[in-house]
Amino acid sequence: MATVELKAVSKIYGTTVRAVDSVDLSIANGEFIVLVGPSGCGKSTTLRMIAGLEDLSGGTISIGNRIVNDVPPKDRNIAMVFQNYALYPHLNVRQNLSFGLERRRTFKSRWRGIWDSTYRTQRHAERLAITARVDAAARTLGIEQLLHRPPRELSGGQRQRVAVGRALVRDPAVFLFDEPLSNLDALLRGEMRTELRILHRSLRATMVYVTHDQEEAMSLADRMVVMKDGVVQQIGSPAEIYDSPANRFVAGFIGTPPMNMFEGRLARDSTGGFTFHWKESVFSLCKRWVAGELSALGHDTITLGIRPDRLRILPAGENENSCCLTGHVVTIERYGPLADIVAVVNGMRVISRTSTDTLAAICEGDAITLEFQMQFAHMFRADGSAVTSPKN
Numbered sequence: 001m002a003t004v005e006l007k008a009v010s011k012i013y014g015t016t017v018r019a020v021d022s023v024d025l026s027i028a029n030g031e032f033i034v035l036v037g038p039s040g041c042g043k044s045t046t047l048r049m050i051a052g053l054e055d056l057s058g059g060t061i062s063i064g065n066r067i068v069n070d071v072p073p074k075d076r077n078i079a080m081v082f083q084n085y086a087l088y089p090h091l092n093v094r095q096n097l098s099f100g101l102e103r104r105r106t107f108k109s110r111w112r113g114i115w116d117s118t119y120r121t122q123r124h125a126e127r128l129a130i131t132a133r134v135d136a137a138a139r140t141l142g143i144e145q146l147l148h149r150p151p152r153e154l155s156g157g158q159r160q161r162v163a164v165g166r167a168l169v170r171d172p173a174v175f176l177f178d179e180p181l182s183n184l185d186a187l188l189r190g191e192m193r194t195e196l197r198i199l200h201r202s203l204r205a206t207m208v209y210v211t212h213d214q215e216e217a218m219s220l221a222d223r224m225v226v227m228k229d230g231v232v233q234q235i236g237s238p239a240e241i242y243d244s245p246a247n248r249f250v251a252g253f254i255g256t257p258p259m260n261m262f263e264g265r266l267a268r269d270s271t272g273g274f275t276f277h278w279k280e281s282v283f284s285l286c287k288r289w290v291a292g293e294l295s296a297l298g299h300d301t302i303t304l305g306i307r308p309d310r311l312r313i314l315p316a317g318e319n320e321n322s323c324c325l326t327g328h329v330v331t332i333e334r335y336g337p338l339a340d341i342v343a344v345v346n347g348m349r350v351i352s353r354t355s356t357d358t359l360a361a362i363c364e365g366d367a368i369t370l371e372f373q374m375q376f377a378h379m380f381r382a383d384g385s386a387v388t389s390p391k392n
């Protein structure tokens, strides 16, 4: 186990592609960190720089307090699990698991063992140790019964387990995962996520994991690093990032279905409070919005964001509240106990997530009233940065 520290790490390809832009990140011993962001945001390049597979254009990377910028990958004490598993097709599972360890063996020569009994004993001990490590990894991952099989006789999930096992036997200081579950179907992906979390809890190993899938990131991470265009947007626990996104990009990227965004204007009302004007609608803003921050905004264009589960469907006729919108239902998508209602309000699509119990008699095409639970709303300045949420 080890800490990993990135200081002002940058990667420029050629002269123009700034793939990673001055990333600072401190990863604690035993932490599960997930780098997440849309395709091309620089997460794989960051991981590959930690692995030593890419040179840095600037900054430093330390693993366990040692700067490793010039240390080759094999000497960094890391193990990487790739999306495509990278198993050797001509070797069976046991051989795939032990391959890296066999290559590192000190006592290799068969011939020397013929005349040197000490050498023979040490070679034997080393072999036994490798077998024990492979058996232990296979037990941890539940693949003991597959040890004799070649990769072509394994399912996708089993291959992925072998790929993880190959990292496990090396007992590295840091595990690096590059989109390891993206080749699996949704059900298996869910199972493997759970297994990875359990594995992490039992090993308490430092893990750095890359994915473009924000749900996967939320379910795995101790802390997430949200990236865009090579720049870190926010670092925090899944709950912190979900509840208090630092900017409009993070707010829109994290959460399913995505946050509803209303671009409008801020104004003061006659009582000294604030109102938000969106098209023909005017909303009173929650008193708990930070008055100082709102005053500083003046009459700026701002964006009000509200997650679909914070847009409540009101029973017909109950729209006295000043935080209501009316529209009509376009589609209803049901997911077991939950349903997403897509409505058109003032010409814009708005999503409300609700329990199917409260759907009652609502049908596609019906008029609908949606209430903003304003205490859960988010507000973003014209430059995208977040204004402190009333909840905090």
Ligand code: ADP
Residues within 6 Å of the ligand: 013, 014, 017, 018, 019, 037, 038, 039, 040, 041, 042, 043, 044, 045, 046
């Ligand atoms: P992600 O993993 O987030 O999808 P990458 O780290 O792979 O993104 O890539 C970040 C950016 O760097 C992208 O714009 C990509 O096109 C560019 N890039 C990645 N590898 C190379 C390369 N070898 N040469 C030039 N550009 C690259």
